[in-house]
């Protein structure tokens with residue numbers, strides 16, 4: 120089985136894939152350069168599964184991933200989730216004094232997770248976004264005064280130097296990743312279901328939709344709104360609930376929700392990460 124992820128080797132996404140595939144035999148990992156390419160590897164059948172970052176405890180959603188799953192990802196379903204701790208290092212090729220750092224490279228999610236650190240230590244440095252943290256680590260090779268923010272593992276793989284550790288603005292930092300496939304997960308008894316829907320723009324319509332969950336005592340573990348992309352002020356809601364779409368109670372919730380929403384899509388049911 121082939122599993123796509125955001126490469127090159129050494130990204131946090133690779134760490135999530137390693138955790139997800141622990142004990143699984145016969146899987147081959149395939150690197151892609153950007154998160155959209157990772158998502159598309161399922162629709163164009165390059166891989167059977169793909170692992171993508173979806174939300175972080177400091178910075179919130181990875182919008183590109185959320186928006187693609189809402190808008191573009193027909194035929195792609197969520198079949199699992201993985202959560203890993205995220206510790207960012209400051210990485211350079213050669214020894215460097217903080218005062219000589221003039222440019223910082225990293226993935227925009229990583230930059231956002233270290234915003235306070237960057238503005239305190241390097242108020243004047245130029246910040247350049249890369250497609251992944253490991254790409255940033257590769258980018259500091261033979262570049263004096265240029266540093267990367269990324270995983271310790273990437274520094275080790277590419278033989279770079281760690282200048283500082285645990286530099287994210289909140290020490291306890293976690294990112295949740297989703298496992299995508301053409302099918303979602305089987306019933307395990309400890310599942311979650313992700314859905315997206317929109318409601319009519321009239322008073323009480325979101326309340327009315329969420330009321331279905333309240334009435335059936337279904338726990339909601341996440342709610343997020345994203346722009347509908349059709350009109351300013353119109354939103355689509357992403358909601359995670361406990362239970363599998365094949366559970367009778369969840370089936371009845373989804374049926375009732377159909378009548379209270381303009382559009383409803385089930386992104387998949389999958390085992391809750393332990």
Ligand SMILES: O=C(O)C(=O)C[C@]1(C(=O)O)C=C[C@@H](O)C=C1
Nearest residue numbers: 130131132172226228251252294
């Ligand atoms: O660049 C990486 O290392 C990634 O795997 C991407 C990513 C993300 O987009 O959220 C994954 C985990 C961290 O939150 C920072 C970056």
